[in-house]
Amino acid sequence: MKKNNYIFKITMYLLIFLLISPLVILVIWSFVRIWPWPNLLPRDYGLRGFKHVLDPSTKSLRVLFLSVGLSSLVTLCTLLISIPAAKALGVYEFRGKGFFKMLILAPIIVPPVAVAMGIHIAFIKLGLANTFLGVVFVHLVPCIPYAVRILTNVFEIIGESMEMQARVLGASPLQTFIKITLPLMAPGLLSAGSLVFIVSLSQYFLTFLIGGGRIITLPMLMFPYIQSGDRMMASTYSIIFIVTALIMLLIMERIVRNYYKEQNYFYI
Amino acid sequence: MYKIELKNISKVFENKRVLKGINLIVNEGEMLSLLGPSGCGKTTTLKIIAGLFSPDCGDILFNGKSIVNIPVEKRGAVIVFQDYLLFPHMTVEENIAFGLKMAKIKKPKRRVKVREMIDLVKLDGCEKKYPSELSGGQKQRVAIARALAIEPKVLLLDEPFSNLDTRLRESMRIFVCDIQKKLGITTILVTHDKEEALLTSHRVAVILDGEIKQIGTPAEVYEKPSSPLVADFFGEKNYLEGEIIKGFFVCKMGKFKTGFDKYPRVMAMIRPEEIELTDSEEGSGFWGRILSKQYAGDKIYYKLSANDIQLKCMANSKNMFEANQRVWLKIDFEKTIFFKAEKS
Ligand SMILES: Nc1ncnc2c1ncn2[C@@H]1O[C@H](COP(=O)(O)OP(=O)(O)OP(=O)(O)O)[C@@H](O)[C@H]1O
Ligand SMILES: [Mg+2]
Numbered sequence: 001m002k003k004n005n006y007i008f009k010i011t012m013y014l015l016i017f018l019l020i021s022p023l024v025i026l027v028i029w030s031f032v033r034i035w036p037w038p039n040l041l042p043r044d045y046g047l048r049g050f051k052h053v054l055d056p057s058t059k060s061l062r063v064l065f066l067s068v069g070l071s072s073l074v075t076l077c078t079l080l081i082s083i084p085a086a087k088a089l090g091v092y093e094f095r096g097k098g099f100f101k102m103l104i105l106a107p108i109i110v111p112p113v114a115v116a117m118g119i120h121i122a123f124i125k126l127g128l129a130n131t132f133l134g135v136v137f138v139h140l141v142p143c144i145p146y147a148v149r150i151l152t153n154v155f156e157i158i159g160e161s162m163e164m165q166a167r168v169l170g171a172s173p174l175q176t177f178i179k180i181t182l183p184l185m186a187p188g189l190l191s192a193g194s195l196v197f198i199v200s201l202s203q204y205f206l207t208f209l210i211g212g213g214r215i216i217t218l219p220m221l222m223f224p225y226i227q228s229g230d231r232m233m234a235s236t237y238s239i240i241f242i243v244t245a246l247i248m249l250l251i252m253e254r255i256v257r258n259y260y261k262e263q264n265y266f267y268i
Numbered sequence: 269m270y271k272i273e274l275k276n277i278s279k280v281f282e283n284k285r286v287l288k289g290i291n292l293i294v295n296e297g298e299m300l301s302l303l304g305p306s307g308c309g310k311t312t313t314l315k316i317i318a319g320l321f322s323p324d325c326g327d328i329l330f331n332g333k334s335i336v337n338i339p340v341e342k343r344g345a346v347i348v349f350q351d352y353l354l355f356p357h358m359t360v361e362e363n364i365a366f367g368l369k370m371a372k373i374k375k376p377k378r379r380v381k382v383r384e385m386i387d388l389v390k391l392d393g394c395e396k397k398y399p400s401e402l403s404g405g406q407k408q409r410v411a412i413a414r415a416l417a418i419e420p421k422v423l424l425l426d427e428p429f430s431n432l433d434t435r436l437r438e439s440m441r442i443f444v445c446d447i448q449k450k451l452g453i454t455t456i457l458v459t460h461d462k463e464e465a466l467l468t469s470h471r472v473a474v475i476l477d478g479e480i481k482q483i484g485t486p487a488e489v490y491e492k493p494s495s496p497l498v499a500d501f502f503g504e505k506n507y508l509e510g511e512i513i514k515g516f517f518v519c520k521m522g523k524f525k526t527g528f529d530k531y532p533r534v535m536a537m538i539r540p541e542e543i544e545l546t547d548s549e550e551g552s553g554f555w556g557r558i559l560s561k562q563y564a565g566d567k568i569y570y571k572l573s574a575n576d577i578q579l580k581c582m583a584n585s586k587n588m589f590e591a592n593q594r595v596w597l598k599i600d601f602e603k604t605i606f607f608k609a610e611k612s
Binding site: 161 | 282315318319320339340341342345346347349351353355356357366370371412415416419
């Protein structure tokens with residue numbers, strides 16, 4: 001027992017170290033002007049990165065807000081679409097269920113890049129190319145599989161019995177959904193929502209293709225710097241990216257917690 | 269309160285016929301037990317009555333009116349499920365108030381009703397607790413209070429006592445029976461516990477394999493089972509094959525007076541407690557040998573063999589017999605139940 005405990009702790013610290021150390025280097029890099037090879041520490045520091053981001057003329061902050069808005073909207077739409085699909089897959093029995101479960105994962109198994117051209121042509125015909133709405137739609141492609149997968153498991157666990165109980169006590173289907181189903185699946189919504197938000201926030205290629213350069217998101221600002229080897233700027237944007245994601249996750253958690261009271265009944 | 273009628277209700281799940289034409293009448297204010305082994309379709313029957321499943325064919329009437337097309341929430345039949353299903357994100361109070369809220373009852377009235385229910389099920393002090401903080405018995409009382417709060421016309425109890433220990437089960441059973449009598453709610457109690465069914469209800473319906481095999485008062489069902497299947501459900505039985513000839517039952521053991529003729533080929537059903545053991549020949553009966561003995565305090569279970577037939581016997585512990593002892597099995601065949609023998 002005790003030995004297990006040590007192994008557990010060592011593994012945990014190792015993992016934390018592995019996760020933290022790149023971040024530390026990232027933070028250092030974002031303030032570094034010159035860090036020539038054999039030196040252990042950088043030679044010269046500067047604030048060019050953060051100044052650039054905060055400077056209104058670069059529009060970095062506007063892009064940041066657009067990115068967050070876009071990804072929030074994508075998250076919301078994804079969850080709205082995924083809940084009914086996940087309920088069908090998790091609770092109901094029908095023929096070909098296994099097949100549909102596989103099929104819904106297809107966009108993750110087949111890289112969206114592979115079908116992006118087709119989508120692009122279709123969107124041009126529909127007038128969705130180069131629009132905000134088009135980008136939202138195309139982000140749903142890689143997002144929905146994750147959300148459906150997570151929520152299916154959630155529905156498999158909560159099942160239908162609580163809903164049945166609510167119905168016999170006089171609740172209509174809609175009331176049952178709002179008062180019983182949603183609160184019960186809150187933890188699942190939280191994890192699905194966070195994952196989807198990050199998947200959407202990190203999309204580069206799909207945004208680039210469908211947005212046609214009109215819709216600029218955070219990764220699109222970041223990419224040129226990574227490519228050209230400007231590590232200071234790239235690190236700065238990376239940090240902004242990470243902090244944004246973390247803040248959004250905290251906000252989501254707060255909303256869910258507050259909405260369904262702070263009782264942590266579902267973690268028991 | 270409603271009178272419930274089920275007419276030829278059938279239900280098929282994935283090519284499996286779970287209910288095969290259930291016909292059942294539950295009178296207004298009656299407490300009826302639905303007794304049957306696991307998987308025979310008891311829960312399915314309740315769900316069909318409540319409207320959670322729709323029957324494949326047949327009709328359900330409440331007070332003579334068909335309710336098959338009325339949605340669940342408007343039927344006025346509440347199920348208390350086996351595993352209570354308290355809403356984990358609501359306190360005891362909120363759980364009990366849930367049905368009232370759905371019925372759009374105003375807050376002051378709701379509060380009075382919840383208070384009343386909490387007093388009724390003796391849960392003072394638990395109002396603000398969450399279900400995860402309650403014991404099994406408390407959870408069950410909350411579930412019952414929640415169901416009773418909306419004053420249902422029909423109460424459907426699905427093995428509500430099966431998760432409780434013996435003592436708690438007994439007190440909950442008495443408690444629920446009292447409430448049922450007081451409020452006069454038409455109630456169906458599903459159970460696979462024969463004693464529970466016999467103790468609590470006005471009538472018992474035995475359901476086996478998706479069909480109602482017998483329905484009657486507890487005494488009728490126990491004393492006069494309609495078939496060996498029903499009889500076996502109320503405890504292990506001994507069966508003796510034989511013939512009835514001119515008022516006598518003739519079998520391997522001998523010839524015994526029955527006083528009536530029925531079918532020529534019969535099976536005599538002898539309950540373990542109907543065999544009396546003595547060490548000398550006395551009354552109608554036959555000799556046997558004790559194979560084994562199991563001591564259970566107030567009673568003793570014997571396994572006997574007579575004429576190569578094994579018999580089970582339950583006796584009180586006044587006079588004990590030892591294994592291998594020769595004993596006289598005294599049986600009153602004039603009170604024995606005879607079934608028509610199945611051709612095998
Ligand atoms: N939703 C469902 N889908 C498919 N089959 C079902 C469903 N509900 C029940 N069944 C099947 O119907 C049969 C009867 O189930 P039911 O729950 O009515 O049994 P029961 O008499 O209540 O048993 P128990 O005493 O174990 O609760 C079982 O074989 C079960 O597998
Ligand atoms: Mg059941």
